[in-house]
Amino acid sequence: MIGDLTLYGVYLPALALPIALAYVLVAGLRWLLGRAGAYRWIWHRSLFNVSLYVIALYAMVRWTAGWMS
Amino acid sequence: MSTATPLSARFERRLDGLLAHLPRAREWLHSAKTFAAAMLAFYVALAAGLPRPYWALATVYVVSNALTGATRSKGLYRILGTLIGASVAVLVLPLLVDMPLALSLFVSAWTGTLLYLSFLDRLPSNYVYMLSAYTLPMIALPMVQQPDQVFTFAVARSEEILIGIACASLVSALVLPGKAAPVLEARFGAWLDDAGRWAVGLLHSEAAGQPRDPATAASAHRLAADVLALDQFISHLRYDTDSADAVKMSRELRMRLGLLLPTLSSLSAAVRTLRATPAGVPAALRAQMDEIAAWIAAPAGPDTDVVGARLQQRLRSLAETCAEAQAWDDLLRRHVMKRLEGLVQLWRDGRALQRMMTAGRLAPGWAPAYERWTFSTAVRHHDHGMQLFSAVSVSLVTFFACALWILTGWSDGGGAVIMCAVTSCFFAAQDEPAPAQLAFVFVNTLCLIFGLIGLFLILPAAHEFETLTLALAPMFLLIGTLVARPAFAAVALGLSVTLATSLGLTDAYSADFGLFVNSSVASVVGSLIALLWTLLTRPFSASLSLRRLLRSTWRDLAATAAGRHLDAVDTLRARMIDRLAQLMPRLAASTGLQGTDGLAELRVGFSTVLLQQELANLPAPAAREVQAVLDALALHYRRRLERPVAAPLAPSPLLGRRVARAIATLTPLATTVPEADNAAARARQADAHEVLHALTELRLSLLTPPPNEPTGAPA
Numbered sequence: 001m002i003g004d005l006t007l008y009g010v011y012l013p014a015l016a017l018p019i020a021l022a023y024v025l026v027a028g029l030r031w032l033l034g035r036a037g038a039y040r041w042i043w044h045r046s047l048f049n050v051s052l053y054v055i056a057l058y059a060m061v062r063w064t065a066g067w068m069s
Numbered sequence: 070m071s072t073a074t075p076l077s078a079r080f081e082r083r084l085d086g087l088l089a090h091l092p093r094a095r096e097w098l099h100s101a102k103t104f105a106a107a108m109l110a111f112y113v114a115l116a117a118g119l120p121r122p123y124w125a126l127a128t129v130y131v132v133s134n135a136l137t138g139a140t141r142s143k144g145l146y147r148i149l150g151t152l153i154g155a156s157v158a159v160l161v162l163p164l165l166v167d168m169p170l171a172l173s174l175f176v177s178a179w180t181g182t183l184l185y186l187s188f189l190d191r192l193p194s195n196y197v198y199m200l201s202a203y204t205l206p207m208i209a210l211p212m213v214q215q216p217d218q219v220f221t222f223a224v225a226r227s228e229e230i231l232i233g234i235a236c237a238s239l240v241s242a243l244v245l246p247g248k249a250a251p252v253l254e255a256r257f258g259a260w261l262d263d264a265g266r267w268a269v270g271l272l273h274s275e276a277a278g279q280p281r282d283p284a285t286a287a288s289a290h291r292l293a294a295d296v297l298a299l300d301q302f303i304s305h306l307r308y309d310t311d312s313a314d315a316v317k318m319s320r321e322l323r324m325r326l327g328l329l330l331p332t333l334s335s336l337s338a339a340v341r342t343l344r345a346t347p348a349g350v351p352a353a354l355r356a357q358m359d360e361i362a363a364w365i366a367a368p369a370g371p372d373t374d375v376v377g378a379r380l381q382q383r384l385r386s387l388a389e390t391c392a393e394a395q396a397w398d399d400l401l402r403r404h405v406m407k408r409l410e411g412l413v414q415l416w417r418d419g420r421a422l423q424r425m426m427t428a429g430r431l432a433p434g435w436a437p438a439y440e441r442w443t444f445s446t447a448v449r450h451h452d453h454g455m456q457l458f459s460a461v462s463v464s465l466v467t468f469f470a471c472a473l474w475i476l477t478g479w480s481d482g483g484g485a486v487i488m489c490a491v492t493s494c495f496f497a498a499q500d501e502p503a504p505a506q507l508a509f510v511f512v513n514t515l516c517l518i519f520g521l522i523g524l525f526l527i528l529p530a531a532h533e534f535e536t537l538t539l540a541l542a543p544m545f546l547l548i549g550t551l552v553a554r555p556a557f558a559a560v561a562l563g564l565s566v567t568l569a570t571s572l573g574l575t576d577a578y579s580a581d582f583g584l585f586v587n588s589s590v591a592s593v594v595g596s597l598i599a600l601l602w603t604l605l606t607r608p609f610s611a612s613l614s615l616r617r618l619l620r621s622t623w624r625d626l627a628a629t630a631a632g633r634h635l636d637a638v639d640t641l642r643a644r645m646i647d648r649l650a651q652l653m654p655r656l657a658a659s660t661g662l663q664g665t666d667g668l669a670e671l672r673v674g675f676s677t678v679l680l681q682q683e684l685a686n687l688p689a690p691a692a693r694e695v696q697a698v699l700d701a702l703a704l705h706y707r708r709r710l711e712r713p714v715a716a717p718l719a720p721s722p723l724l725g726r727r728v729a730r731a732i733a734t735l736t737p738l739a740t741t742v743p744e745a746d747n748a749a750a751r752a753r754q755a756d757a758h759e760v761l762h763a764l765t766e767l768r769l770s771l772l773t774p775p776p777n778e779p780t781g782a783p784a
Contacts, residue, residue, distance in 0.1 A: 044246075046137070046242035046243055047243055
């Protein structure tokens, strides 16, 4: 999956797309969790968010690797 | 063992003093976190092969704050500012590189314009504009010899800064995050203490006729400073996780602290005047005041609000007992009660907000006790003339430095221009930038010497990243403890950034003595040019901005009395309070020749607004009298504007006569008791009461000479 994305002639690292997708996904999840009041049960909010992002990033890399290669 | 000699006692005292200044555990923790983030950023930047990894390191020190939210907000502002400055540099440099004069003009105009924009925003977000102001020269000027490289350079610098900010935010959020809530809770307590100390001191000493405690005046000034501090705090708070309620509560508290200023000042004047009357302060009222003072001084408890409501009720019934009379004493007594009621309401709200802050959330059904006046907390007073002047001045000195660079043909002169712009921008918002700039030049020089020692004596011994970290740790850890202290913040920041830059930490050790000396000299010369220029163009002291603040206050009052600005009353009130908050520290530092504490003007302003608003609701004869008062008031402030600031103007007898006549006309309207079921008549009576209070306030703040002060002149 190592390679470059081309966006109207501008080269971007291949990781840029999963990074952006994972961010959108986690932003949505955070909003939902906040609405549900789940954060009151979570000890370290920031650590939880970062971990969530890492998981989401992994999922996005696996997902995009399928149709980018 | 003999008794302690004076010498050893002195030594012990010294030691105690020294120990008190040693960094505390919290500061060491912050420093260690910052250093860890900085080395992480440095490592990542090195691994990514960026040309100037020390920028990532320095950025961590710039944005790090003990509060996670503040680190985030400053990081965001820094990213925005860098991207704006870098984009403009990339766009403009290739176009103008062959025309040095045009490039200099553009760079200096950009710096001045962006600096002006940063003045318009007094919150931490002004950093965006300030940073773009000097990022453009930072990126464009070193590249004039190779303009084709400017894009690479700009991208590298943006990446270095992004890495620094990412590392700083990550470390500050993950490792023992500094939550705003406990800090805010402590601050809420401190702010209320300042307010309470003023209120209690005033209630005790004014009622008993004791000399005024100088500490009371100091709490008043601290309260004004608290209002400004709260603004800065709120804007950082927005970037903390889970803080929507905290922001709302802080806004409410800020508004109430702002309203406490005129309330307490008016109360103090009314009680003092009442005491000087033959009848003095009635015993019932004095007992009431003592009770309120005890209530305010008591720590917050579960029954605070209940007691407050009862006190309010009692004040109401006390006011009804003296409703019938119309002599000046009676008006004063009613006025005192009205202000006491306002104080009790504000204090109830303050305590309620404090309680909710501790609970961590805004109670859904909370209804504030105080609902008389509201004002927007986003409006500021700006001295556009001064701001324009300092922005243009910075523009000019940047252009001047550019010209010097071009004329001398000094290859490293670009560094001087950059430092000149940075030194000018940093301190341009101050009344007297020169002392701070001098300190900056001094620190800058000191850093270069440290950098020299580090670069040529210590760093050659460091061969790997680990040894480098060890070599840097002592110095940076020590500086890091200072960053958290307000008194040292600017110095420590300059120290860490300049140090990181002057060490020139890159992947390969490259100590070129000639290069180092050349760029160091450029850096010192640049800040010296800025300092000299400031001394030449801004020789006036802080009293100039004080005079300008007072004059704009009077201009606003004249305009309000003449009936302008009435479409935006909230804005007007907010501007008056903001101006007062700016005025009070300057008045405290000045000699007091202006004959005002700034608060009287605020009270006159609030009363004028009220009179203007009620004008339409009054019956024709009363409205005519009130209009006459307003006309005389406008005339008074217009004439005040024509005189020098230090020459006080006694209000004309005309104003006094008109106020007295208006009070005489209004009193029957306010005191005739309408039938209980006539709602319109009751509303009219309430309006008349309001107007009467405003007129009393005018008479109190403008026309009643303060009775002899037991302690001499007020500060």
